[in-house]
Each structure stands twice: as C-alpha cells, then as structure tokens.
Amino acid sequence: MKPAAEADDRGAPLAVFFAVGGVYVAQSIISGLTFTAFPAVLRERAVALDQIGLIYLAVLPWAIRFLWAPAIERYRLPALGRNRSRAILFVGSLVSAAGLALAGAVGVAAPFPLLLACFLIVAFAAATVDIVCDGYAVEALRPQDYGWGNAAQVGGAYLGAALGSGLFLILVARLDWALSTWAMAAAVLALALPFLFGPPARAAIVARPHRPALAPALQRPAVRRGLVLAVLYVAAQKWGLAMLPPFLVDSGVSLDVIGAINGIGGVAVGILFAALGGAAVRRFGAGTVLVAGIVLQAAALAVFALLAATGVRSIAVLVALALASSAAILAFGFVALYARFMRLSDPRQGGIDFSLFQCADAATSMVGGLAAGALAQHFGHAAFFALAASIACGALVAMRVLRLAAD
Numbered sequence: 001m002k003p004a005a006e007a008d009d010r011g012a013p014l015a016v017f018f019a020v021g022g023v024y025v026a027q028s029i030i031s032g033l034t035f036t037a038f039p040a041v042l043r044e045r046a047v048a049l050d051q052i053g054l055i056y057l058a059v060l061p062w063a064i065r066f067l068w069a070p071a072i073e074r075y076r077l078p079a080l081g082r083n084r085s086r087a088i089l090f091v092g093s094l095v096s097a098a099g100l101a102l103a104g105a106v107g108v109a110a111p112f113p114l115l116l117a118c119f120l121i122v123a124f125a126a127a128t129v130d131i132v133c134d135g136y137a138v139e140a141l142r143p144q145d146y147g148w149g150n151a152a153q154v155g156g157a158y159l160g161a162a163l164g165s166g167l168f169l170i171l172v173a174r175l176d177w178a179l180s181t182w183a184m185a186a187a188v189l190a191l192a193l194p195f196l197f198g199p200p201a202r203a204a205i206v207a208r209p210h211r212p213a214l215a216p217a218l219q220r221p222a223v224r225r226g227l228v229l230a231v232l233y234v235a236a237q238k239w240g241l242a243m244l245p246p247f248l249v250d251s252g253v254s255l256d257v258i259g260a261i262n263g264i265g266g267v268a269v270g271i272l273f274a275a276l277g278g279a280a281v282r283r284f285g286a287g288t289v290l291v292a293g294i295v296l297q298a299a300a301l302a303v304f305a306l307l308a309a310t311g312v313r314s315i316a317v318l319v320a321l322a323l324a325s326s327a328a329i330l331a332f333g334f335v336a337l338y339a340r341f342m343r344l345s346d347p348r349q350g351g352i353d354f355s356l357f358q359c360a361d362a363a364t365s366m367v368g369g370l371a372a373g374a375l376a377q378h379f380g381h382a383a384f385f386a387l388a389a390s391i392a393c394g395a396l397v398a399m400r401v402l403r404l405a406a407d
Contacts, residue, residue, distance in 0.1 A: 013145040016137070019198035021152035023089065023133040026191040028160020029184055030096060030126045034058050034119050035369070036165035040245040040258055041108060041172060049246055051112060053373015056242070058119045061127040062362030066214065069355040072131045073212035076351065080208070085136045086200045088128065093192040095125035097185040104181030130358065135351025136200060138342060150278065150338045154331055158270030163187055166266060169259030212349035217356055226344045229290075229404040230360035233337055236294045236395035239368035240301040240388030241326055243376045247304070248322060250381065251313050261322050269327040277335035286336040287405035291396065293333020298392035300325040305385035 039052045076084045099122035106114055137149045164184060171180035217223050248258050280289045303321060306312075345353035376384040399405045 013141060015199050016140045016145075017149070017152050019195040019200060020133050020137045020140075020149065021156050022191040022194040023129065024152050024156030025160040025163070026093070026096075026188045027126055027130060027133075028157045029164035029187055029191075030100070030122055030160075032161040032164030032166075033100075033168050033181075033184055034123070034164075035242075036161070036245055037168045037172070037259075038119070040165075040169060040249055040255060041177070043246045043249045044255060045108070047112075049243070049377040050373045052246060053242075053370050053377075054112070054116065055119070056366050056369030056373075057116065058123045059362045059366035059369065061120065061124040062130070063359050063366050064363075065127040065131055066352070066355050066359045068128070069131045069352045070212055070214050072128060073135060073349055073351040076132060076135065077208050077212060077349075079211070080205070082205055083136070083200060085132050086196055088132045089192060089195055089200075092125045092129035092132070093189055096122050096129065097188045099125065100181055100185035100188065104178040104185070108177040127362075131351045131355050133195070134354040134358070135349070138345045138350025138354055139347045140199065143343070149342055150335050153338050154274040154277075154335050155271050157334075158267045158274070158327065158331060161270070162264065162267040166259045166261070166264065169255045173255045173259070208348070210348040212352055214352060214356075217346070217349070217353045222344050223353060223356065225402075225404060226341065226357055227360045228402065229340070229399065230337070230357050231364050232395040232399050232404065233290060233294070233333070234361045234364040235368060236392035237297050237330060237333060238365050239372065239391060240297070240304070240385055241330075242365075242369040242372035243381065243384055244304075244322060244326060246376070247308065247381045247385075248318060251318055253315060253318055257315065257319065261319055261326070265319075265323055266327040269323050270331040272331075273328040274331040274335050277332040280332070281336050281339060286340050289336035290333060290340075290405045291399070293329055293336070294392055294396045294399075296329045296332070297325065298389050298396070300329060301385050301389035301392060305382050305389060308380070308382035308385060 034055065035058075038055055042052050042055075043049075072088065076088060078084070099118050103115055103118035103122075106118065108115070137152070141149050168180050168184055171183060245258060248261075249255075277289055277293075280292075300321060304325070307317070307321075341354055341357040344357070372384065375387065
C-alpha cells in the first residue's frame with residue numbers, strides 16, 4: 001500500500017502553497033505582534049526591560065507542543081478516514097482570534113499578567129495550528145516541491161511580520177491599542193480561508209497503517225542531529241535580536257520608524273533575501289548557506305555592540321543595520337534551515353517530526369529572550385550585543401566540529 005501522503009487527494013503544489021501560505025502569514029502576525037510590537041509598545045510606556053523579557057514566556061506553547069503533537073496527528077490522520085486538518089485549524093484560528101480580541105479589549109494599560117495570559121492563550125492555539133499546517137505541508141508536497149513550502153514559510157513570516165509588528169505599530173501610534181489588536185484578530189481569521197476552502201477541504205478517505213508517534217522520530221539519528229542543529233542555529237541567529245526593538249526605542253527611533261522596519265521594508269528585504277537564500281541553497285547547498293548566515297549575523301551583532309558602546313545614534317545607520325540583521329540575514333539562512341527540517345521529516349507523521357524541530361527553535365528562542373531582558377537591564381545594550389555575537393561564533397564552531405552543516 002502506498003503511504004497516506006501519496007494516496008491522499010492532494011491539490012496542485014501552487015494550491016497547497018496558497019493554503020499553507022495564508023496560515024503561515026497568520027502565525028507570523030501573532031508572533032510579530034507578541035515578540036516585536038508588544039515589547040516596543042511596553043518600552044515606550046517605560047516598562048522595565050526585565051519585565052518586557054517575560055513576554056517570551058509566550059514561546060512556551062511552541063516549545064512544548066511536541067507533547068500534544070502525537071495526539072493531534074493521530075486525530076488529524078485517522079487509521080481510516082479523511083484528513084482532519086481543516087477542522088483542527090478552524091478551531092485553532094477561532095481561539096487565536098478570540099485571544100487577540102480579548103487582549104485588545106482589556107487594553108495595554110491592564111495589569112501585565114492579564115495581558116500575558118491573553119497572549120499565552122493565543123500562543124497555545126497558534127502552536128496547535130502550526131502542528132496541523134506543518135504536517136499537512138510535509139505530506140501534501142512531494143520532495144521536489146518542498147521549495148514551495150520553504151517559500152511559504154519564510155515569505156509568510158515576513159509578510160506576517162509586516163502586519164503583526166510593522167503595520168500594527170503604525171496603527172497603535174496613529175489610532176489605539178484596541179482597534180489595532182482587533183484588526184489583527186480579523187486578519188488571522190481571513191488568512192485561514194484559503195486553507196479551510198482549499199485542497200485540505202477535498203481530502204479523500206484513506207487507510208493509514210502507520211500510527212503517528214513521538215518515539216519513532218526520536219529514535220532516528222538524523223532527527224536527533226537536526227534538533228542539535230536547530231538549537232545552535234537559533235541561538236546564533238535570534239538571541240541577539242531579542243532586545244533589538246527596545247534598543248531602537250532607547251536610541252531614539254520612533255515607533256513609526258520601527259513599524260516601517262518591520263513592515264514594508266522588512267517584507268521587501270526579507271522576501272528578496274529568502275529568494276537569494278533559496279538560489280544559494282540550490283547552487284552551494286544548505287550547509288554553506290547556514291554557515292554564511294551565522295557569519296553575517298555575528299558581524300551585525302558586533303556592529304550593534306560597537307554602536308551601543310560608542311553612543312552612535314544615527315537613525316539611518318540603525319535602520320539599515322536592523323533591516324540587514326532582522327530581515328536579510330534571517331531570511332537568507334532560515335530558508336536553508338527549514339529545507340533541512342522538511343527533508344528530515346517523515347511524511348507519515350510530518351506534524352510530529354517538524355514540530356520537534358520547531359519546538360527546539362521555540363525553546364531556544366524563549367531561553368534567549370528571557371535571559372536577554374535581564375542581561376540588557378543589568379549590563380547594558382553594548383555588553384548584551386557583544387555576548388550575543390560571541391554566542392553566534394561559538395555556535396558556528398560547534399556546528400563545524402559536529403559536522404551539522406555538512407550537506
């Protein structure tokens with residue numbers, strides 16, 4: 001019998017691309033609002049950096065979603081029946097939108113624990129939706145079409161960031177918190193429509209002899225090496241960026257400008273360098289692109305440290321470097337990382353395997369984000385960025401020693 005992914009009634013690659021692409025944009029709206037826009041809004045209201053760092057607790061559901069991913073996958077892919085991706089995603093999108101609407105209703109001046117609780121609810125629902133969407137992408141796309149999936153992930157991340165952090169900050173600056181948050185909730189629902197009425201809605205009745213489980217994934221050496229790669233690469237790329245929005249605010253960059261960095265500018269630069277990253281992967285291999293991404297990020301973080309230490313506050317320089325670090329370099333490298341993740345995932349339980357890699361990504365991001373606030377608060381921005389650059393260099397050495405970047 002053919003694997004379920006081959007026997008299922010899949011749509012054309014382009015149709016699958018638009019179905020999952022809309023979900024990836026919605027997920028990035030949520031993450032951009034939570035981890036970029038919200039910290040900037042709090043800092044403008046003079047909230048301490050160590051308290052801002054607590055928002056990274058909202059990464060926890062993404063970091064531990066592997067705990068419920070097997071149950072979700074077994075329900076999504078029954079032994080005999082239709083793929084239930086659409087039903088799970090529908091409920092998850094509703095809960096995500098409701099959580100954002102609640103955060104807008106209570107207001108940004110509400111007690112911080114209440115707002116954090118709202119974002120935790122949203123994060124739990126979004127993490128569950130991620131399980132479904134990633135699993136569907138792995139099973140619905142053939143290996144030769146994985147480039148579509150990688151483009152949807154990275155391109156969707158930057159388009160979502162433009163809405164969730166860029167456009168949102170501009171709306172907050174010109175309107176208010178409530179209307180801006182409700183607009184994002186509506187966007188999350190609207191972006192789920194291509195998935196709800198696209199290829200997943202036409203799933204065929206299929207027999208699936210394989211029972212999705214966590215143990216088979218963890219028993220595969222390739223998956224274990226992929227988890228180590230995820231931790232090292234994310235630490236190198238993301239830890240230094242955790243305090244970038246507060247640093248820009250402290251340097252005199254307005255919310256409008258930060259919104260533009262994460263908005264149109266970030267989208268244009270991110271999509272361009274995602275395409276360049278994809279071309280580089282095809283030409284030089286994923287390993288070469290991964291190494292190049294870390295080298296470039298370490299250099300950018302070192303420059304941030306130098307600017308913070310010398311007190312240089314040129315808006316043009318800060319904006320250019322922020323775009324390079326948070327858009328160009330991230331997009332360039334993460335295309336290769338996601339391509340590696342997708343190829344390491346078993347199509348029969350893609351939601352579990354891919355979730356493991358992204359849980360490692362989220363857990364690493366959360367640890368770095370929580371530590372970043374305390375480090376920046378007590379030692380200053382210059383010391384923080386210098387440490388982040390050193391960590392990136394150490395991660396690169398570890399990857400080379402362990403041969404994790406070898407193609």
